[in-house]
Amino acid sequence: MVKKKHYRPAGKKKEGNAARFVTRSQAVKQLQVNLPLFRKLCILKGIFPREPKKKVKGNHHTYYHLKDVSFIQHEPLLGKMRDIRAYEKKVKKAEAKKNRDRAIILRQRRSTYKLDKVILQRYPKFIDALRDLDDCLTMVHLFAALPAIEDRIDVKRIHNCRRMSHEWQAFISRTHKLRKVFVSVKGIYYQAEVKGQLITWLTPHPLQQVLTDDVDFNIMLNFLEFYEALLAFVNCHLYRSINVKYPPILDPRLEAFAAELYALSRYFDASSRSSVLDPQVSSLPGSSKVDESELRLAQLQYQLPANEPGALMGLVENVPGEDEEDNDTMMCKELFKDMKFFLNREVNRESLLFVIPAFGGIVSWKGDGAPFEEDDNSITHQIVDRPLQHELCEGRKYVQPQWVYDCVNAKKILPTRDYLAGRELPPHLSPFVDPKEEGYVPDYALKIEQWKASEILPLPDVGKEDLEDPQNFADLEKAKEAAKNDKKLKALQKEYFDGLKVELNGVPPSSSISKTDNQISAKATEDREESDPDYEQIAKDKEELELLTISKKKRGLYEAMKKGKKRKHDNVEVIKERKRKLKESQKSRDG
Amino acid sequence: MSGGEGSDLEDYPSIRDRDSEDEESGSSENEGELYTSRNDGLAIDHGNEEESDSSGLHEAVEESDSSEDEVAPRNTIGAVPLEWYRDEKHIGYDLTGKKIKKKEREDKLQSFLASADDSKNWRKFLDEYNDEEVEVTKEDMKTINRLLEGKAPHGDFDPYAPYVDWFKWDDSKHPLSNAPEPKRRFIPSKSESKLVKRLVLAIRKGLIKPTKDEEEEEESVYPLWGDDSNSTEKDGSHLSYIPAPKPKLPGYEESFNPPPEFIPTQEEIDAYQLMYEEDRPKFIPKRFTSMRSIPAYENAIKECFERCLDLYLCPRVRKKRINIDPESLKPKLPSRKDLKPYPVKCYLEYRGHKDTVTSVSTEASGQWIASGSSDGTVRIWEVETGRCLKLWEIGEAVTYVAWNPNPEYSVLAVSVLCLQWNGIVEETTFQRWCQQISFLVSKYHICSLSLSLSLISLTHFFCMIQLVISLHFLDLALRQSKSIFMHRLSQKSTQTFSIKLGGLAVTSVFHPVRSHIFISTKKTIRQYDLVKGKQIRKLDTGLKEISSIAAHPSGDHVIVGSREGKFCWFDMDLSTKKPYLIRQWHKKDINNVSIHRLYPLFATCSDDCAVQVSHGMVYSDLNQNPLIVPLEILRGHASSDGRGVMDCKFHPRQPWLFTAGADSVIRLYCD
Known part of the structure; x- marks a missing residue:
């Protein structure tokens, strides 16, 4: 039997969800575009499906708000895309007619479109753009590490991604906005704070990426297209905010050595100096070509003292607008102050070149274009990622790169003992975990906390017992606390069960049945004996009774919360159990 | 011009033939000489190089020169596939017929290192046929490059050398053709002018534009957001933008x-x-x-792609995430200690029945209880001692027993599945048992009784509105024909009410105060006025299948239990048809509900072997809702055949509860 449709009088408009939401195919039909173009427009305009309260067409459809659809419909880009499509047909036609010259000319005159209006529409304020920058940065950084693939990823775009990611990093590094760094298996996570917004992004390890076939690159490229435009505007805005011209002009020599980041920092250096020298230049950003050449000149000028390393990387100049810096930034700026780093060939240069200057350090590397050489006597730390092979230089520490990251996350110079080259590294902990939320704090985190609290770091030359000391101390304290908690818990439990017993046994039958008291009490004792071990059932019942009073909606919530808590607790228990076993096995090995 | 020459040639074919033949032969000779000399030069060059570089690496180059005859290859196996020699130690034979042994290959690492060290390495390649490494010299590279560019292979060749006219003959001043110039040579081309016109028009219209400079595109980035201070205006015309949730850290x-x-x-x-x-x-x-040993993450692109999909394909909904202690969700209720007394603990068990005890009933004085069981017996017990006073064998499974609530007349009604039997007990003492009275019930009724599980309800109201009746004991039988039979014990008659039920009647209860009756079908409950014979109220329970009903002593509240384990509380003072609350406190069917006549207590018994005792306080103030607090879950009955507790009844005066279980035990719970 066919279900009768809901009757609506002729001429009466749809109402409610039926009027407000349309399915995707309806939207495509309304816009008169094909599906890939619809997707692209959705991506560019940032339009996402919505969840109507009532799904009129069925559960298996995706619904778009009618306003969103009309938002696309009134977008000039839509017309532009249609024109482009028609134009492509023209080119195709010329090719099919073997009219090569015309095809070439047509191809040259292909029109492009700009996304600036779309960006401004999506992010009316700069802060909005910053809020949504996470995905953008992750994607741009990923593509910067990808190889170009014929017919899929253009070399130009990859270079562009690379350039922009470096520009972003240079800004963060220069303004000391970086807060946290975490080296994970997936890549390196960075967290920066720009204008009060925490921006986290992931950069892949600088290795050949594995390309998979089960990925639709068209969609990713559509996203990338928008992200590239967005990041360019964001970078431009940020650069202007510190009075640096955008786009930056880089030293081609350094660029050739793949040290763009360093080149950018040099550029900053030069432009800030020139702004000190000639405020007019920076106050009229991008006004003319003369500016550029002047900048270039200034930059070249300051390339001269390049051999003089201290002057070069010391970026702690009085850049205008630095008074607004908050405490955090000041702290970050001072972390590696008066330290000079040298990177060996095998370490991740890009990451460290970004991180160390962001925290006020001076850095150089092995390779062409480096600001100072390995045999410089003023180097305090040399970053090494493999067992030492040659003789050491005096007066410097050979540490593994993890030390830098751990110092950054702890906001404190940690003792280098555990991190010396060739040593087994202490665990690298995520700075993004809230220990209270997690419910479990690894030992090393406690140790770092203790160091931070004590302010006095154990001297690197003290014997090994001292090193173990904080660990022991922490353990002891923890154990004590745990024991105390345990005792308390046990006491509470006992009290509870006692209470239950009293409740069960102590309540005398009421006076009305006093005359048959003997019999009943006899029976009762029997009963009691029967049900005595059933405390757990009773406790469960009690809990259940409490649950019964909650309304259905809240009960679902309550149970979900309980479940979540339990899962978390279980996870922590698993970890603790593992730890216990590890300790045991270690003991048995030692003993 | 060429046309003119052609015509000349036609005029002097003989001359042309002769001359051209001569010239051709001469020129070909010349060319041949040139070629040979060039080749010689090359050969000499190579010879020199071979002398200097005795390894003879350059044979391959000459071999590739398509003139194979010049230098024979070292290997003489001919054009056979090299796979044939794959497993052999030799690669072929030289001119003298000796085996040419294979050289040892460098492994990849070695070759890589070599390539890194030697800047000329890119020019080397392996000649598999002769099994030797061949290096291309700089000169050869130049030649190759020139060939790739489409130029003459030799660098010395000048393509723009001054023209030497080898075709000179005496009559060369005469034109080759003597035909007059055609007219088209003198008038401007029409098609060309058309083309020019078209182009001019296109340029004027702006259809043809000069090519754009690439530098223009570079200017596309500009400070998009001005000062943040002036962009505070908000565009209200758009839908709210829901930012995508950030990826998990x-x-x-x-x-x-x-x-x-x-x-x-x-x-x-x-x-x-x-x-x-x-x-x-x-x-x-x-x-x-x-850190050096971390490999590339294989899912990097996939995860990025998945994030992209999430961003543009997932519906976004704003959801409030509450961060509270789950304990705070529980409502504030009075503590259970303040709500005492209520039955807590089992004090007595009445054992004796052989099968499921289906029903219990308390006598109005509270001294005796009657119980009916499926083993076909009805027993009377003394409450305080647990002694079985009386036993009737009925022979059929008893479904329901009920005492007369009026303490003056002790009458017990018993209903069995297919036959109705009533025992009436007169007097408060149990010495004299009255005669049995059975109603005349037609076959048809019995039939329907068995189908619809007839129930008996007792009340004492009838004495107030009826004439003086010595035995005011009512039996109500519900029938499939949707009419109600009312059996009047005093008159030993049966009365029929034709009431529209709208379904199969399930159970019924008399209004405790007024001459009303609540009759429930599977999903609804109707309240009828028995005197006026009309419906007063209809209540929608929203339950799937009602199993039992109990009325509050005030008559303004009704509790309904259902087979899905839910019960609902109706407040008659509310104007709605909907229940005041519905709760599911049992996991299985609720078999019976009961309300205490004096204490604010009610109980529900269920097949999950539990009896839920609750506090149900009713206030006379109409503004105050009833307070319902679960007090105690009474366990103890064992399950048999999937049935748990069949019936529960409160003691008429004490806060005690009698429960009848499917495990053939009756229990008494006291406070």
Whole structure:
């Protein structure tokens, strides 16, 4: 039997969800575009499906708000895309007619479109753009590490991604906005704070990426297209905010050595100096070509003292607008102050070149274009990622790169003992975990906390017992606390069960049945004996009774919360159990 | 011009033939000479090089020169596939017929290192046919490059050398053709002018534009957001933008060097295989000893892609995430200690029945209880001692027993499945048992009784509105024909009410105060005025299948239990048809509900072997809702055949509860 449709009088408009939401195919039909173009427009305009309260067409459809659809419909880009499509047909036609010259000319005159209006529409304020920058940065950084693939990823775009990611990093590094760094298996996570917004992004390890076939690159490229435009505007805005011209002009020599980041920092250096020298230049950003050449000149000028390393990387100049810096930034700026780093060939240069200057350090590397050489006597730390092979230089520490990251996350110079080259590294902990939320704090985190609290770091030359000391101390304290908690818990439990017993046994039958008291009490004792071990059932019942009073909606919530808590607790228990076993096995090995 | 020459040639074919033949032969000779000399030069060059470089690496070059005859290849096997020699130690034979042994190959690392060290390495390649490495010289490279560019192979060749006219003959001043110039040579081309016109028009219209400079595009980035201060205006015309949730931040386990306790053991990893796909952890922590040894993450692109999909395909909904202590969700209720007394503990068990006890009933004085069982017996027990006073064998499974609530007349009604039997007990003492009275019930009724589980309800109201009746004992039988039979004991008659029920009647209860009756069908409850014979109220329970009903002593509240384990509380003072509350406190069918006549207590018994005792306080103030607090779950009955507790009744005066279980035991719970 066919279900009768809901009757609506002729001429009466749809109402409610039926009027407000349309399915995707309806939207495509309304816009008169094909599906890939619809997707692209959705991506560019940032339009996402919505969840109507009532799904009129069925559960298996995706619904778009009618306003969103009309938002696309009134977008000039839509017309532009249609024109482009028609134009492509023209080119195709010329090719099919073997009219090569015309095809070439047509191809040259292909029109492009700009996304600036779309960006401004999506992010009316700069802060909005910053809020949504996470995905953008992750994607741009990923593509910067990808190889170009014929017919899929253009070399130009990859270079562009690379350039922009470096520009972003240079800004963060220069303004000391970086807060946290975490080296994970997936890549390196960075967290920066720009204008009060925490921006986290992931950069892949600088290795050949594995390309998979089960990925639709068209969609990713559509996203990338928008992200590239967005990041360019964001970078431009940020650069202007510190009075640096955008786009930056880089030293081609350094660029050739793949040290763009360093080149950018040099550029900053030069432009800030020139702004000190000639405020007019920076106050009229991008006004003319003369500016550029002047900048270039200034930059070249300051390339001269390049051999003089201290002057070069010391970026702690009085850049205008630095008074607004908050405490955090000041702290970050001072972390590696008066330290000079040298990177060996095998370490991740890009990451460290970004991180160390962001925290006020001076850095150089092995390779062409480096600001100072390995045999410089003023180097305090040399970053090494493999067992030492040659003789050491005096007066410097050979540490593994993890030390830098751990110092950054702890906001404190940690003792280098555990991190010396060739040593087994202490665990690298995520700075993004809230220990209270997690419910479990690894030992090393406690140790770092203790160091931070004590302010006095154990001297690197003290014997090994001292090193173990904080660990022991922490353990002891923890154990004590745990024991105390345990005792308390046990006491509470006992009290509870006692209470239950009293409740069960102590309540005398009421006076009305006093005359048959003997019999009943006899029976009762029997009963009691029967049900005595059933405390757990009773406790469960009690809990259940409490649950019964909650309304259905809240009960679902309550149970979900309980479940979540339990899962978390279980996870922590698993970890603790593992730890216990590890300790045991270690003991048995030692003993 | 060429046309003119052609015509000349036609005029002097003989001359042309002769001359051209001569010239051609001459020129070909010349060319041949040139070629040979060039070749000689090359040969000499190579000879020199061979002298200087005795390894003879350049044979291959000459071999590739398509003139194979010049230098024979070292190998004489001919054009056979080299695979044939793959497993041999030799690659072929030289001119003298000796085997040419294979050279040892460098491994990849060696060759890579060599390529890194030697800047000329890119010019070397392996000649597999002769099994030797060949180096292309700079000169050869130049030649190759020139060939690739489409130029003459030799650098010395000048394509723009001054023209030497070898075709000179005496009559060359005469034109080759004597035909007059055609007219088209003198008038401007029409098609060309058309083309020019078209182009001019196109340029004027702006259809043809000069090509854009690439530098223009570079200017596309400009400060998009002005000062943030002036962009505070808000555009209200758009829908609210819901920002995408940020990706989850990594925890300890994602570190390249996590604490050792975060790394699962091998057994645990194996155990993951047994889990469901969705439960399985997606990421297994792993430890790397140094940063150098971290490999590229294989899922990087896939994860990025998935994030993209989430961003543009997932519907976004704003959801409030509350961060509260779950305990605070529980409503504030008075403590149970303040609500005492209520039955807590089992004090007595009445054993004797052989089968499921289906029903219990308390006598109005509270001294005796009657129970009916499926083993076909009805028993009378003394409450305080648990002694069985009386036993009737009925022979049929008893479905329901009920005492007369009027203490003056002790009458017990018993209903059995297919036959109705009533025992009436007169006087408060149990010495004299009255005669049995059975109603005349037609076959048809009995039939329907068995179908619809007839029930008996007792009340004392009839004495007030009826004439003086010595035995005011009513029996109500519900029938499938949707009419109600009222049996009047005093008159020994049966009366029929034709009431529209709208379904099969399930159970009924008399209004405790007024001459009303509540009759429930599967889903609804109707209240009828028996005197006026009309419906007063209809209540929608919203339950699937009602099993039992109980009326509050005030008559303004009704509790309904259902087979899905829910019960609902109706407040008649409310104007709605809907229940005041519905709760599911049992996991299985509720068999019966009961309300205490004096204390604010009610109980529900269910097949999950539990009896739920609750506090149900009713206030006379109409503004105050009834207070319902679950007090105690009474357990103790064992399940048999999937049935649990069949019936529960409160003691008429004490806060005690009698429960009849399917395990043939009756229990008394006291406070």
